[in-house]
Every structure is written in structure tokens, then in C-alpha cells.
Amino acid sequence: DGGITQSPKYLFRxxxxxxxxxxxxxxxxxxxxxxxQDPGQGLRLIYYSQIVNDFQKGDIAxxxxxxxxxxxxxxLTVTSAQKNPTAFYLCASSSGLSREQYFxxxxxxxxx
Amino acid sequence: xxxxxxxxxxxxxxxxxxxxxxxxxxNSASDYFIWYKQESGKGPQxxxxxxxxxxxxxxxxxxxxxxxTVKHLSLQIAAxxxxxxxxxxxxxxREGAQKLVFGQGTRLTINP
Numbered sequence: 584d585g586g587i588t589q590s591p592k593y594l595f596r597x598x599x600x601x602x603x604x605x606x607x608x609x610x611x612x613x614x615x616x617x618x619x620q621d622p623g624q625g626l627r628l629i630y631y632s633q634i635v636n637d638f639q640k641g642d643i644a645x646x647x648x649x650x651x652x653x654x655x656x657x658x659l660t661v662t663s664a665q666k667n668p669t670a671f672y673l674c675a676s677s678s679g680l681s682r683e684q685y686f687x688x689x690x691x692x693x694x695x
Numbered sequence: 696x697x698x699x700x701x702x703x704x705x706x707x708x709x710x711x712x713x714x715x716x717x718x719x720x721x722n723s724a725s726d727y728f729i730w731y732k733q734e735s736g737k738g739p740q741x742x743x744x745x746x747x748x749x750x751x752x753x754x755x756x757x758x759x760x761x762x763x764t765v766k767h768l769s770l771q772i773a774a775x776x777x778x779x780x781x782x783x784x785x786x787x788x789r790e791g792a793q794k795l796v797f798g799q800g801t802r803l804t805i806n807p
Contacts (some may be wrong), residue, residue, distance in 0.1 A: 587738075616794075623703050626739070626782055626799040633793070641794065673738050683729055686738035686794065 586610065587687035588651060589674050594692045596668075604659045604690045606674030615657035616675040616684060626673060630658055661692065668694045703782060714772040716801045718747045718785035720755060723766060725787040729772045729795065730759060732781045742770070772803075780805050 587608045608615065614633050620627040628641030632651040646665025651657055657676075661668045671691050675684040685692045697773070706715045713796050726747040731739035745752045745759045745768075752759050758771040768785050786795040 589738075618797075625799050627797075628794055631698075631794060639793070683741045683742060683744050686731075689736070689738045691736075 587674060587676055587685060589672075589687035591690060592688065594690055596692070596694050598694055600694075601660055601661045601662050602668075602694075604661065604672055604674075604692070604694065605686060606657045606659065607655055608644075608657075608674075608676045608685075608687075609655060609675070610676055610685065611654070612676035612685075613654070614677045614679060614684075615651070616677075617641075617647070617649065617659045618673045618675065620671040620673060620689075629659065642691050643655050661694075668692060703748045703802045704802050705802045705804060707806055708775050709806050710775060710777060712775055713805060714770075714775045714779065716770045716772075716783045716803065718768040718769050718770075718798050718801075720766050720768060720785070720787045722787065722789050723763070724790045726790040727788040728759070728761060729786045730757075730768075731784045731786065732779075732783065734798070743785075775803075775805055776805070777805050779803060804805075 590605045604609040617629040620626050627643050628649050630640035630649045635654050638649050638651050648660045669691050673689045674687040677684045703706045729744040730742040732742050733739040743754045743757050743759050745761050750761050756773045760769045780798045785798045788795050
């Protein structure tokens with residue numbers, strides 16, 4: 584069964600703690616992306632990666648970090664420096680930067 | 696364009712009618728456009744895409760129209776069904792850029 588998995592679906596953390604969101608794909612896609620979605624709004628790009636061991640900042644990278652050690656995996660860490668971390672986080676992948684992106688089911692993070 | 700505000704535009708249609716969802720884009724250099732469907736609590740799902748060298752593309756029950764003169768994109772859904780209820784996003788990729796820019800989204804509601 585090919586696709587993108589994100590875990591967990593819901594995540595709760597206390598303010599001041601770092602938290603890592605998982606994203607795995609078995610589509611053999613080169614490019615992977617992380618987006619943030621706030622209620623009633625569109626998607627904003629946090630980070631993206633074209634190939635293993637390489638990644639670039641998106642529009643709202645401050646307070647986030649990523650790694651791309653394997654083609655299949657692109658974990659996102661929400662650090663304590665992120666001022667407003669509560670949001671719905673979406674991971675996506677594509678076979679190239681000019682192709683359609685396929686999205687995972689998302690992780691809803693709540694920080695209190 | 697970028698998402699703004701907390702209130703999504705809403706479109707209500709009768710079941711069985713055709714739906715037309717509109718999207719204005721800002722950059723005349725955009726060369727690739729995608730429509731996504733997002734159901735509540737889920738990740739966006741790819742519907743259809745179109746490149747700037749085309750003005751129309753059809754899929755199963757959906758048609759995308761591109762008017763480059765006025766920088767307008769539309770998604771037509773034929774014979775709307777209850778399962779079409781969702782938020783619909785357009786996204787554009789600017790020529791030479793490496794990322795998609797998502798619009799705010801439109802919430803489609805189906806009346807029985």
C-alpha cells in the first residue's frame with residue numbers, strides 16, 4: 584500500500600518542550616515538504632527537501648528544524664522557539680518539484 | 696495568493712447541480728496550477744492540475760479552466776454530490792520557483 588504516513592494523528596505538549604513529528608513515504612519520491620495549516624486558512628510552507636541530506640527553508644521556518652537522512656523520511660521538530668506552535672501539520676511528497684504533491688493525513692499539535 | 700483572514704469563502708449548491716469554484720492568482724509568471732480537495736481533519740487530496748500552455752483540462756466529473764489574461768483559475772464539478780463537500784484549494788507554481796503557493800480555500804457545502 585503506497586502512501587505517506589504521519590504519526591501521531593494528535594499530539595499534546597507543554598510549552599517549552601521540543602516535539603518531533605514523523606513523516607514517512609514509500610512512493611519513492613525525491614521531494615518532501617512540511618506545511619502548517621491554521622483554522623480557516625491555507626497551507627504555509629515550513630521546509631522542503633529535494634534530495635537526501637539537503638533541505639531549504641520555506642516561508643515560515645523560524646522555530647522549526649528538519650532532517651533528511653533517508654529518502655523515505657522527513658521528520659519535523661517544533662522547537663520551543665516557535666511562538667505559536669498549535670496547528671495542523673501536513674507533510675507532502677512529490678516525484679519532482681514541478682509535479683503534484685501528495686499529502687499525508689496530518690498531525691494536529693496542541694501546545695498548552 | 697497567500698491565505699488571509701480566518702473566514703473562508705463559502706459556496707452552497709444543491710445536490711445534482713454543477714459547482715464552480717474560482718481562484719485568482721497574482722503572478723503572471725506562474726506556469727503550473729493544481730486543485731486540491733480537503734475534507735475535515737484530513738490532508739489535501741489532489742484533484743486535477745493544468746500547465747500554463749493549456750486553457751482547459753478535464754477529469755472525471757471535474758474541469759479546470761485557466762484564463763491567463765485575467766489570471767483566473769476555476770474548478771467546475773459536474774452533478775455535485777454530498778461527498779464533494781470539502782474545502783477546495785488552488786495552488787500555483789511560479790516558473791523557476793521550487794514551491795507551490797496555496798490560496799485561501801473555498802468551502803463547498805452541498806444542500807440536499
